[in-house]
Amino acid sequence: MAGVLRVGNDAGFGGAETMDPYDGNRTWPTINMVFDRLIGVDKDFSPIPELALSWSSNDDLTEWTLELREGVKFHDGSEFDADDVVYSINRMIDPEFDSPILAVLGVISSVTAVSKYEVSLSLSTGEADFPLLLADYRALMTPVDSQSTIGKNPIGTGPFKMETFDPAGTTVLLANEDYFFGQPKLSKIEIITFADSQSAAQALAGDQVDLLLAIDGKSSAMFGDEAKFTLQNIPSGDWNAIDFRVDQEPFSDARVRKALRIAADRQVIADTVLGVGGGVVACDTPVWSADPYRWDGDCAKDTEGAKALLAEAGYPNGIDIDIYTSDVEVHMVELVTAYKDQVKDAGIRVTIKMADASGFWDDVWMKESAFVDSWGQRPATQVLNEVYRSTASWNPTGQVDKDLDKMLDEARSTKDQAERAKKYAQIQERLFENSAIFLPYHKTLTRAMSSKVKGVEPIVIDAVRWEKISVS
Template sequence: MKTLALSVAVASALLSGVTAAGNFRLAHDVGYAGAESLDPISPNRFFYANQMLYSRLVRQDQNGQPSPDIATRWSASKDAKTWTFELRQGVKFHDGSDLNAADIKYTLERIKDPKIDSPVAAVLGVIDTVKVINDHKVEIKLSAPHADLPLLLMDYRVRIIPENSGDNIAKTGIGSGPFMLDELDPEGTTVLKANPNYWEGAPAADAMEIIGIPDSQARVQALMAGQIDFEDSVLSQQKRLFTNNPLFKTQSIATGEWRALVFRTDTAPFDNAKVRKALRLAVDRNEMMKLVSGEGAGTVTCDHPVWSGDQYRTEINCDQDIATAKRLLKEAGYENGIDVEISAADNEPEWLRMIEVYQQQAKPAGINVKVNMVPSDGYWSDVWMKHPAVATRWSQRPADQVLNEAFRSTAAWNETFFKNADFDSALDKARSELDFDKRKALYADLQNTLWEQGGALIPYHLNQTRVMRSNVTGLDPVENFSIRWNRVNAD
């Protein structure tokens, strides 16, 4: 089906018609232009569908901490190099086959397979071997101690798939989650039907309908018109449309999600650490948050990815300092300032506003910003990690994971091309330190290093504004990866 145009009329045309009773309807932004994949470790992962189709070994509880999913309990050796996971018995995949330890081994080894070159490989790089003890127990040996391995295993992409299913999983979607694939159409309507054999019991909804609507305003209009039941990316400017309206319920959830501007540290002038620090000092973060996302729309951060709810978060002073920014540019050899072109996709309105606000804030420091809006189709393959300066977005991850995935020298998604051997060594030391207080201090040092030397401008972490119709039940006020989709319904 052809991707929706940006007009409400076209959105209405697609969404009109009778929806089956008991179906829950939500939209997605077609961020990969119809190339969305049901392979959980694909760069083009189909976000909502994959959450509903697959289980994890370990999942997040409502506070973002590791809790049982396929694994019911786990333990570590004293040196945190050997972990044992006991598996839930009686779990079946959608095709009726049993889920057992061989599937866990296959899933984890496939993620690490260099031939696949998955971006998730860096997350699980510390895993050395996976051994099947019996059908319901696996042993994971690490190349170095890691005190927080369960935090890594609850990554939203580490989804359990059947042994030897990698060649066709992108289309079949066979997992053990609460919903099963009925119809795949990323640009139209993807339908997932309830899995009656889900280990927690049959889901509350008969089916999930995931409807492709690229434009954020069209998604809001679809929600207002009763054509979808839920929208999880409502902008602050749109929230007022639902305030005090008895037909809708709203939720605001602090998250580790962020929008950022990133600069390639291997490309002039961003290869100079003084220039990068000047770029960051030019920002008034509170004002940017207010103008881009709304008053109180998030929590200010200082250009590192560790959010306020993470146990390893450290607070840094990153007030705007135009005078110091100008001095640093002069010391770097740019006394007359620098010209910076920042590329962003045209389907992300907050990116455009962020760049425009930065354009005004940075100008007094001698930083002249030009906006380069490009089509969303192909942005992630042809622009991101290609152009010298781009806009980006990330979802919430634990500290160790996101620091390794976004800033380790060898990471596939090291979008700033930050290469720092000392930083890499410090990452290894932090994750292998068994004393919590010492480990926290090491992660604090890493965050300070990014503030001083990194190539990312991460001004704040976003609160997520969700709006749903008043008849929606079972959708707790938790961040996306903690939602229990089997409990959600529109009565």
């Protein structure tokens, strides 16, 4: 065991970061280095064992049983067992705590320890893809009664344990030599915070960090020296969007919302923001192209249609809107810039408002009337419930659509996959007609690292095995 990995990270929560994985200000991906899930995903995004060795359900998909791995220790030496699972899941689904993951796992009505290494979960409705929901990057297992200390002094079962937590500077993790999947190849990981994505890229170029999880693909030329750097291009379900709050005018009008979404050429935006070949067009669906539930609709630019909708809504001379953005992450400024250019011929006049990167997610996101957004890849059942369900705490537009909620419940509880796929396609069609989110593309991620770094598979970061990474 040797080597130190330096990972660049952003400062998007303005110092409010916490290691509590269920908190909205959770520190990602650090939480996934310290904690483990019950179920993980492989490179094909299929569920695989982590702390749970196996799982099964009843016929109507409302009762699930998980068999747990024995002999796993937390970093303080205490044993992981079913009581920790019950405690962790009860925190996730506690309506008073209102964790963002409640929108994902709120389908759980109760969790019971059947024995020391077996748990039973009862769901309020059938969920055919429940194992994938438990593979959420925040569905991590924490020790019983750890809520008061976990934010700054986390104790997990993961491959690395906390030495120093400094979200505004450098967080230091040490290898967990007793990790159940095997001793990590690294002795230490340092997570170094940067004010913006450009500063992080310059740090990698200057050998101040070893790994950036995502860079602007158009900046790849900075790291073209193969003797010094390794680049990975990874098709993904990651996406950016422009969100319009339906509780603020003029976005309460569905005609305005649709006009704002059909006035742009999505392929031009994807090519402009991501570079040619840097992404796949999306018709306002968060379900990515490799997901079996993906709906491939038609969403060509319709300038005249947008003008007609605006006129019908009372804006015959066009409309003026402000959109907030930030360079807290790559592509967020480029998206709104490209969108502004695309929609001007429909009479949509955009003023770009730049927000400080250090507090964007706390001070701007979900608060201003229109803003740029960024989401990581999630399976269909998760992302549709987490982003669009009326009661979801991370529903960024505040849109309430009870009919959509009912459609989501019907889709998730349908046992036959072909029928389930049809229902998810109908949901995505409804989003294109009624949503307040302009979602133009899914990204091909570009990851950059020093050539000294080995063992980082070209897969989404939630599936990366940190214990297998080394630095020569």
